[in-house]
Amino acid sequence: MIDETLLNLTASPSSQPATLLSAVARGTHLVDQFPAHAEIFSDIERPLVQTVILASVLLVLILSCFIGNLFVILAIIMERDLRGRPQYYLIFSLAVADLLVGMIVTPLGAWFTVTGTWNLGVVVCDFWISVDVLVCTASILHLVAIALDRYWSITDICYVQNRTPKRITLMLAVIWFTSLLISLAPFAGWKDEGFSDRVLKSHVCLISQQISYQVFSTATAFYIPLIAIICVYWKIMRAAKKRFKRERDRRTVIRPPPDAIDEKKAMMPKKSKKCPLPPAVVISDIQANGGTGGKTNSIKNPPRHNESSSSASEEERTMTQTNHAPGDVTTQETKIDEENGRSKPGIVKRRRRTKESNEMKRERKAWRTLAIITGTFVACWTPFFLVSIYRPICGCQISPVLEQVTLWLGYLNSALNPIIYTVFSQDFRAAFKRIIKRMCLIHDY
Known part of the structure; x- marks a missing residue:
């Protein structure tokens, strides 16, 4: 008997992979094969000072996530210009998902992190995990949808005009249905056998560790969206770079006729037969849904009297006057003398040099915007999903510190989204200022 025990203890290392593979083949709970892993959060003791500091940091993150996304939702609901633009439906739905992260997911996660144990039972654990997977997956998929919306806005000249609420609503339905499918799959039996024992005995609330579910959920919720986001933003920058180059190469100065010109008519963009109204400069669409809200190299349009909105939207306020001939974009640069209606060549040349300099700044800003968007997403979510797929x-056994850091890095993304996708936008900045002013007036009253 002793010899058999010694034989088992000194077995060759190849026996462990065989055990693991057999467990995978049976679809059994992998944590049962490695009991120490199920206790990664147990018996964690921290000094009181560390606990207070940790709780304070998590509280700040939770409040930032909640307040930031709440402001985005209020801005879109209260501001008619934002509410009436379909592309902001995506931002609104993203803010709802991230708000739920701040309201439900992070408070329960903070309790688990600070106490180091789960004593809320199986039902609450199931609820927390399902909501966590639902809203975090939805948040990630919204970022893919926003990237696609920007790409189509840049590559398809008619997309902005055909971007109807119905199409955006269909995109949102696909996002939330996919997220719901991933979050509810464990309730349909895609859950490891040791889930309840892990919660009740080891006091650990951990998502289903069945390897097939982990591969499915991590691939659908992160790895496929990650590849999509990187590819789409890479294509956006290629298209943007080509457009910048085309603007520089094909810019011409058009002199007006000697007779007086109606300044308003001269500044209005020509209408395309295919698209009733040309969209804004393509680069502004990198920034219109979020990112930087810098002004485009443009000619400002006068307000149209038949608009239902009280003020023109950001896309309509800054539009470049272009001729939409196939394969050609010619920007008209003419400085009109308000007194006699004639052009001033000297002013035009100076403006042209200034515009060329501004273009380089816009190009760098566009690169920086996309780098921030992509880099933040990758930095926040990649560590968590690497651990998620590596664990089963x-x-x-994974370090409790590493486990918690990667978890909260993912939650941090929901707090950063309102900053990345709205605060850099001029429209949202103005809306936030108006909301704060209203709140101050109510408080003073």
């Missing part, structure tokens, strides 16, 4: 495959 390896069956190794």
Whole structure:
């Protein structure tokens, strides 16, 4: 008997992979093969000072997530210009998902992190995990939808005009249905056998560790969206760079006729037969849904009297006057003398040099915007999903600190989204200022 025990203890290392593979084949709970892993959060003791500091940091993150996304939702609801533009439906739905992260997911996660144990039972654990997967997956998929919306706005000249609420609503339905499918899959039986014991005995609330579910959920919720976001933003920058180059190469100065010109008519963009109204400069669409809200290299349009909105939208306020001939974009630069209606060549040349300099700044700003968007997403979510897929495959014990840091990095993304996708936008900045002023007036009253 002793010999058999010694034989088992000194077995070759190849026996462990065989055990792991057999567990995968049976679809059993991998944590049972490595009991130490199920106790990664147990018996964690921290000094009181560390606990207070940790709780304070998490509280700040939770409040930032809640307040930031709440402001975005209020801005879109209260501001008619934002509410009437379909592309902001995506931002609104993203803010709802991130708000739920701040309201439900992070408070329960903070309790688990600070106490180091889960004593709320199986039902609450199931609820927390399902909501966590639902809203975090929805948040990530919204970022893919926003990237696609920007790409189509840049590559398809008619997309902005055909971007109807119905189409955006269909995109949102696909996002939330996919997220719901991933979050509810464990309730349909895609859950490891040791889930309840892990919650009740080890006091650990951990998502289903069945490897097939982990591969499905991580691929659908992160790895496929990650590849999509990187590819789409890479294509956006290629299209943007080509457009910048085309603007520089094909800019011409058009002199007006000697007779007086109606300034308003001269500044109105020509209408395309295919699209009733040309969209804004394509680069502004990198920034219109979020990112930087810098002004485009443009000619400002006078307000149209038949608009239902009290003020023109950001896309309509700054539009470049272009001729939409196939394969050609010619920007008209003419400085009109308000007194006699004639052009001033000297002013035009100076403006042209200034515009060329501004173009380089816009190009750098566009690159910086896309780098921030992509870099933030990758930095926040990649560590968590690497750990998520590594844990069931390896069956190794993961450091509790690493586990918690990667978890909260993912939650941090929901607090940063309102900053990345709205605060850099001029429309949202103005809306936030108006909301704060109203709140101050109510408080003073």
